[in-house]
Amino acid sequence: MDTSRTVPGAQAIARAAALLRLVSAGGDEGRGVQELAQSAGLTRSTAHRLLSALRLEGLVDQDEHTARWLPGPELFLMGAAAAPRYDVSHLARDVVRSLAVKTEESAFFSVRRGDETVCLLREEGSFPIRSFVLSEGTRFPLGVASAGLAILAFLADQDAEAYLSRHPDLGRRFGAHHDADPLRSRLAHTRDRGYAVNPGLIVTGSWGLGAAVFDHRGRPEWALSLTGVEFRFGPDRLPSLGRTLLAHAHQLTTRIASARLGTRR
Numbered sequence: 001m002d003t004s005r006t007v008p009g010a011q012a013i014a015r016a017a018a019l020l021r022l023v024s025a026g027g028d029e030g031r032g033v034q035e036l037a038q039s040a041g042l043t044r045s046t047a048h049r050l051l052s053a054l055r056l057e058g059l060v061d062q063d064e065h066t067a068r069w070l071p072g073p074e075l076f077l078m079g080a081a082a083a084p085r086y087d088v089s090h091l092a093r094d095v096v097r098s099l100a101v102k103t104e105e106s107a108f109f110s111v112r113r114g115d116e117t118v119c120l121l122r123e124e125g126s127f128p129i130r131s132f133v134l135s136e137g138t139r140f141p142l143g144v145a146s147a148g149l150a151i152l153a154f155l156a157d158q159d160a161e162a163y164l165s166r167h168p169d170l171g172r173r174f175g176a177h178h179d180a181d182p183l184r185s186r187l188a189h190t191r192d193r194g195y196a197v198n199p200g201l202i203v204t205g206s207w208g209l210g211a212a213v214f215d216h217r218g219r220p221e222w223a224l225s226l227t228g229v230e231f232r233f234g235p236d237r238l239p240s241l242g243r244t245l246l247a248h249a250h251q252l253t254t255r256i257a258s259a260r261l262g263t264r265r
Helices: 011-025 035-042 044-056 073-086 089-103 146-153 156-166 170-174 178-195 238-264
Strands: 061-062 069-071 105-114 118-125 138-140 196-197 204-212 219-230
Touching: 011 035, 011 044, 011 061, 011 069, 035 044, 035 138, 069 105, 089 105, 089 118, 089 219, 105 138, 105 146, 138 146, 138 170, 146 178, 146 196, 146 204, 146 219, 156 178, 170 178, 178 196, 196 238, 204 238, 219 238
Parallel strands: none
Antiparallel strands: 061 069, 105 118, 105 219, 118 138, 196 204, 204 219
């Protein structure tokens, strides 16, 4: 049931929530009202009205010089209150750092949130040429970046198909490789390898590898990933990077499961 049509006021809340997610994804640079309105499918005036209301509540802020919208202080307080229940970044931080050190590439930890992945942690590798596709707060639909491709590949078949049915526009938004049939093929290759490969499909020349991290029930709720320039991900090095990535993903999966067991005792 579409609650935005059946519950009074739900549509306004859904629109405000969409704007909050978009503002959060903008990070420290912020986003302009026109960009936010377009991404949210709103008129500029509606977006500005909602953002102004959110600002009064402290949920967003506006840079006085650039007029760009930024996350507000109340979001920080709410996030801090929710973190003990949902955040596992403290368990992942040293794993992400180890992955960056051992591969010399940029390493990331992302969480599944509905039909998207959100980057939570980034650790730079020592190789001087880097890719800047991901940073903390960046969101991508499942199946697009390597983290989301890895997560989607290990969802139950019916869940993956339901996702593809909900998002028939992925190919239009991100290129023909993200149409349903090519994406199904890439999901199958991911399951065979154990990790996902994004051969520069978001930014030309920027490659990514992703491996799912599972919860105590075996559900892919997070992912570790690597990004770097294309020549660093050639066939002579790719299998080694994949093995290292999978080993770290397994380590983190085990750590998360152990932490949950510890809290239940």
